[in-house]
């Protein structure tokens with residue numbers, strides 16, 4: 001059997017829904033639906049030994065992924081990303097075992113590919129005619145690419161200050177691209193209000209059940225890459241939180257599958273001081289995070305002022321003994337260059353936020369020098385070259401004194 005998917009289950013009220021039809025959020029309470037599997041049956045098929053012989057893409061975990069028929073898999077080669085030591089930066093901040101899960105090699109340059117591969121595959125499998133999403137940029141480019149591959153029309157709505165390269169990507173993939181005078185939640189309103197009438201399937205973050213299934217594979221990969229020993233801490237740049245809640249779900253599944261024991265990493269959420277709804281709710285001891293007013297940060301993927309999965313993120317932080325913290329845009333800019341120059345990893349600003357967080361948590365003693373800490377390098381710095389100040393000398397090759405101009 002390719003997939004052991006059984007049903008959808010509401011993470012808030014427990015209502016269940018059949019998995020063989022398109023669903024967005026819980027019809028009863030409006031909260032997040034999760035895909036559920038017959039894990040006791042999958043346990044016999046998805047063993048460590050069976051996994052070891054499969055290609056290193058996220059589809060190696062197909063028993064616990066929702067696509068029922070392999071013919072419906074829409075793939076561009078997502079997943080199977082490296083776990084890179086950051087020896088120089090790690091030593092500099094007192095965490096010599098620091099590792100980056102480098103997601104930039106995914107199709108469209110970010111980990112959004114994982115979620116969209118699953119969401120679009122399932123949308124195709126269940127007969128969607130078109131897909132739509134609000135996005136800070138990377139989700140839009142991933143959705144556009146997978147929709148193109150699946151032959152589905154894609155409608156994307158992004159803030160008008162979304163990095164140009166992401167606007168260009170969506171346009172190249174043939175999506176219908178609209179810029180919105182507002183933030184991602186404002187773009188979401190347009191999608192919500194138009195989906196039913198226009199027949200779009202809305203693949204907004206955690207408003208359909210399958211993007212989280214794609215992102216949970218980061219948890220499976222981490223475990224496998226660390227020889228089935230979970231790390232001590234995971235630092236995650238949190239926007240809608242799909243990856244953090246997806247990995248948390250993956251760990252529970254893995255324990256039921258007999259792949260790991262009960263030990264869990266500390267799950268750590270990093271946001272920008274300019275947009276920190278989850279950090280503020282964590283500090284207030286609350287389970288829900290209201291809209292963060294006036295959200296502003298140069299890291300678009302974490303400029304998410306309100307998250308439907310707030311309670312799932314906050315539960316994971318607390319149950320894991322993790323924490324939540326903010327970093328400033330200036331710290332993000334400095335860390336981007338520092339890690340690129342020290343260890344050869346030129347990461348997106350969201351990823352750089354995790355580097356800053358690692359430094360702060362090592363300095364405060366929350367993370368110990370002997371711990372195995374993972375920073376999630378969620379996207380490629382190449383999409384954000386406008387953030388690197390360039391004032392480069394121009395040499396005249398015919399000037400006999402050119403050599404004197406070189407430092």
Ligand SMILES: *Cc1c(COP(=O)(O)O)cnc(C)c1O
Nearest residue numbers: 138239240241242243301350379
């Ligand atoms: C979307 C995005 C994030 C935030 O991811 P969530 O799982 O939605 O919290 C972080 N980094 C990058 C590069 C992103 O595109």
Ligand SMILES: [Zn+2]
Nearest residue numbers: 010013026029
């Ligand atoms: Zn519900």
